[in-house]
Amino acid sequence: MIGKRGSGILLHITSLPSDSGIGNLGPGACRFIDFLADAGQSYWQILPLTPPSPGECNSPYSSSSAFAGNTLLISPEYLLRDGYIRAGDIPTARNVPPDRVDFASVIEFMQHVLDRAWRQFESRQDRSALDEFCEGERYWLDDFALFRALKSHFKSASWSDWPPEIRDRQQPALERYSAELSSEIEKKKFLQFLFYSQWKEIRRYADSRGIKIISDIPIYMSYQSADVWAHSEIFKLDFDKKPRFMAGVPPDYFSKTGQLWGNPVYDWKKLEETDFDWWNRRLDHNLRLCDMLRIDHFRGLVAYWEVPAGEKTAGGGQWVPASGEMWLARLRGLYPSLPIFAEDLGVITPDVRELITRLGIPGMKVLLFAFGDNLPESPYAPHNYKENCIVYTGTHDNNTARGWFEEEASVVEKEGLSRYAGQAVTAENVNKILIRMALMSVADRALIPMQDILGLGAQSRMNIPSTTNGNWEWRLRSGDLGPDLADDLRSLTQIYGRLPISSRSK
Numbered sequence: 001m002i003g004k005r006g007s008g009i010l011l012h013i014t015s016l017p018s019d020s021g022i023g024n025l026g027p028g029a030c031r032f033i034d035f036l037a038d039a040g041q042s043y044w045q046i047l048p049l050t051p052p053s054p055g056e057c058n059s060p061y062s063s064s065s066a067f068a069g070n071t072l073l074i075s076p077e078y079l080l081r082d083g084y085i086r087a088g089d090i091p092t093a094r095n096v097p098p099d100r101v102d103f104a105s106v107i108e109f110m111q112h113v114l115d116r117a118w119r120q121f122e123s124r125q126d127r128s129a130l131d132e133f134c135e136g137e138r139y140w141l142d143d144f145a146l147f148r149a150l151k152s153h154f155k156s157a158s159w160s161d162w163p164p165e166i167r168d169r170q171q172p173a174l175e176r177y178s179a180e181l182s183s184e185i186e187k188k189k190f191l192q193f194l195f196y197s198q199w200k201e202i203r204r205y206a207d208s209r210g211i212k213i214i215s216d217i218p219i220y221m222s223y224q225s226a227d228v229w230a231h232s233e234i235f236k237l238d239f240d241k242k243p244r245f246m247a248g249v250p251p252d253y254f255s256k257t258g259q260l261w262g263n264p265v266y267d268w269k270k271l272e273e274t275d276f277d278w279w280n281r282r283l284d285h286n287l288r289l290c291d292m293l294r295i296d297h298f299r300g301l302v303a304y305w306e307v308p309a310g311e312k313t314a315g316g317g318q319w320v321p322a323s324g325e326m327w328l329a330r331l332r333g334l335y336p337s338l339p340i341f342a343e344d345l346g347v348i349t350p351d352v353r354e355l356i357t358r359l360g361i362p363g364m365k366v367l368l369f370a371f372g373d374n375l376p377e378s379p380y381a382p383h384n385y386k387e388n389c390i391v392y393t394g395t396h397d398n399n400t401a402r403g404w405f406e407e408e409a410s411v412v413e414k415e416g417l418s419r420y421a422g423q424a425v426t427a428e429n430v431n432k433i434l435i436r437m438a439l440m441s442v443a444d445r446a447l448i449p450m451q452d453i454l455g456l457g458a459q460s461r462m463n464i465p466s467t468t469n470g471n472w473e474w475r476l477r478s479g480d481l482g483p484d485l486a487d488d489l490r491s492l493t494q495i496y497g498r499l500p501i502s503s504r505s506k
Contacts, residue, residue: 005040005498006043007446007447008043008445008448009041012462013029013047015450015475017098020075020096021103021105021106022072022073022101022103025202026078027075030205032044032481033202033209033278036209037503038483038487039335039486039489040494040498040503041211042211043211044206044213044214045294046213047215047396048063048218050069050070051072053225057472058471062218062263063222064222068226071110071192074199078198079113081469084121089112091109118187129197129494132187133197134189136194141238144226145185145186145188146177147226149185151224158223159241162239169229183332203289210502213291213292214291214292215292216293217282217293217295219295219297220261220263222263223243235265235266236266243264245309246265247265247304247312248262249305250305250314250347260311260312260313264323266304267320268321268324271327276327279327280334293339294341294343295340298342298361299346299349301322302321302325302355304319305320306320331488332359338359340361342361344363345364349361362388362390364392365391367391367392367434368394368398368434369419372464375416382442385441385442385443387443388444391438391441391445392446392447392448392449394452395449397463400449400457402427403457403458403459404457405425405426407458435492439495439498446498449462450476
């Protein structure tokens with residue numbers, strides 16, 4: 001049982017230790033859940049589980065599907081345990097970096113392992129479990145599997161450049177290509193079956209240890225996704241199915257020139273006409289996978305930054321009203337306790353704040369933003385918090401606490417932090433001081449990136465927004481999660497009243 005106050009750790013699946021060169025849904029995930037429980041934590045926050053779009057720099061925030069799982073996260077160890085592969089199917093002569101993900105190497109390795117699993121499965125007589133999975137996930141799985149098979153068939157060409165009859169999803173073309181590519185389509189479905197089978201096992205194990213999982217929903221979809229192809233009517237596309245506008249944000253904390261993301265924007269009028277069916281299904285699907293969801297770029301549900309296609313920067317955009325408030329109000333009727341919270345960072349207007357308050361949706365507080373010139377009035381400073389919020393030292397888009405102090409913090413911020421903490425803050429202790437501030441605050445939940453738990457510097461940062469190289473690669477080393485670290489974190493969690501109720505007598 002989790003009390004009103006709780007805490008947890010932010011660590012994506014890819015960052016777990018494993019022998020595969022990337023964190024996965026295998027023994028490393030279970031060991032991390034054990035660490036969380038031993039450390040008195042209540043939550044494990046991950047990043048989106050969906051597969052990155054090819055050529056999108058491995059970002060989990062630019063996916064080829066809003067529903068599919070990233071098959072690079074499938075555990076070869078569990079495939080071997082469950083009889084899908086043999087011991088000789090796992091290549092052994094590999095030089096795997098212990099603290100980084102080499103995505104090119106991992107993709108080659110996992111393609112080999114998953115191809116072997118599929119070949120062995122093809123000869124099985126009993127496919128009832130796969131058939132049951134495919135029937136239950138038909139809404140998204142049929143389109144996703146066909147889309148990925150078509151992508152291979154057309155040599156990764158943009159779907160808008162496919163022959164018009166399949167680009168526009170004419171029924172005879174859908175039937176013809178589905179028959180022609182049937183074997184590849186079935187393989188794609190099988191790999192999703194493996195992913196979700198392993199994920200269910202991780203969820204069950206986390207639940208048995210009292211750990212709730214928090215995931216993330218990126219508000220936008222990659223243009224090169226099954227969802228934009230299959231549901232083109234809910235996006236602002238032209239006659240040739242190419243984007244008329246692109247998503248982004250104006251200048252903010254993360255970028256002085258704004259950010260041009262390149263995703264197509266939604267046609268909210270069309271979404272209203274469908275009673276928000278696609279969004280409803282997306283939310284329901286994700287809430288079956290985790291216990292709580294962060295909606296990334298929440299302000300885009302109220303109004304979004306729309307940039308005409310062809311612009312080179314985000315500066316030529318404008319704010320356009322969205323219908324997210326209507327959608328969220330209807331969700332309140334479906335979920336008595338709506339398990340979402342808002343990524344409400346950057347430039348947030350009063351209407352967004354009012355919506356968050358009116359619906360009782362928790363927002364985010366990031367300590368790295370707190371210590372500038374406006375420290376007394378800063379909404380990120382702990383003395384200004386209200387209980388219904390979630391505090392972070394930093395997020396996956398920030399530098400680590402130590403990296404921020406060493407490379408980014410101004411003299412004013414360093415002096416303000418030391419005055420606020422009542423002691424001299426240095427690169428060596430800044431992570432511990434910020435963790436204490438987060439845990440002692442009145443925020444209902446405190447979530448700490450694993451890099452800050454370990455006191456790591458900028459080389460361990462997960463992502464630098466608006467850059468394309470070197471992101472999403474950081475990994476834990478196998479020896480980082482020792483019992484002493486768990487004991488220290490548990491002690492802090494206990495002092496500040498954040499232990500789960502079931503752990504308080506231990």
